Amino acid sequence: MAPPPGAGKRVKGVQITRPFIYGTTARPFDEKTNPKPAGVPDDHTHSWTVFVKGVDDTDITYWLRRVQFKLHESIPNHVRVVEAEPGKPFEVHETGWGEFEITLKLYYVSESSEKPQTLYQFLRLHPYGRTEEEKEAMRLQQSGEVISWVYEEQIFNEPYEPFYEILTSGALPPPNAPKGKGKAQFEQRRTEGGVLERSALIPLHNRPGQPFSRETEQLEVKKLKEATAKVQKMAAEMAEQLRKKEERLRELKAEAGVGTA
Structure with missing residues (x-):
């Protein structure tokens, strides 16, 4: 199959990996900690968010340009498209009462010339686990939040030359990249061919809100x-x-x- 116009050639023998997280976070409505906003239907019991973001909130918009979230058909405007904003996660905020499967479709930057990838995530509103002890531990650790997060690594096999340049040319971190001990950093390193490569690192230790x-x-x-x-x-x-x-x-x-x- 011929490459798309302007895509150039693929960089043979190269595989580049970028880590990211996707999932849902839900909170029950509570008069003190999470009051129900005006206009929310009476039968809605939770506020929730579905998202795609970088590990430790690092920026991933240099390789991901758009995410489509397909929610339950009973939700108004159930297909939501979120465009990239540097330094911000791709996310949708909603309220509801039921759990269901959400379809996420990832669109890469145009220079990648890669087809979109589809992921599936089940919205969790209630603590879950194999035992009551695990459920209670989740409830305590997250201060009432119920998280259902997945760590994933996006693998680009033999990327096209323009996309390879995007993935590897930025030796310095973007302006909004977090700094400091324990944060996900970008590093400079030379490949065997002497090419400077940009790589997102995974934090060494856990911290609140960042379990990976x-x-x-x-x-x-x-x-x-x-x-x-x-x-x-x-x-x-x-x-x-x-x-x-x-x-x-x-x-x-x-x-x-x-x-x-």
């Missing part, structure tokens, strides 16, 4: 390793039990003379 970090990643890796070890131990125990049962079965058969001449 290298610390979180390491905790998840630890959980996976512990779960793997537990499964392997269980499998070994079951194999040993099976071996003993088969051995006992052979003994019983021998005692009963089954299988002997």
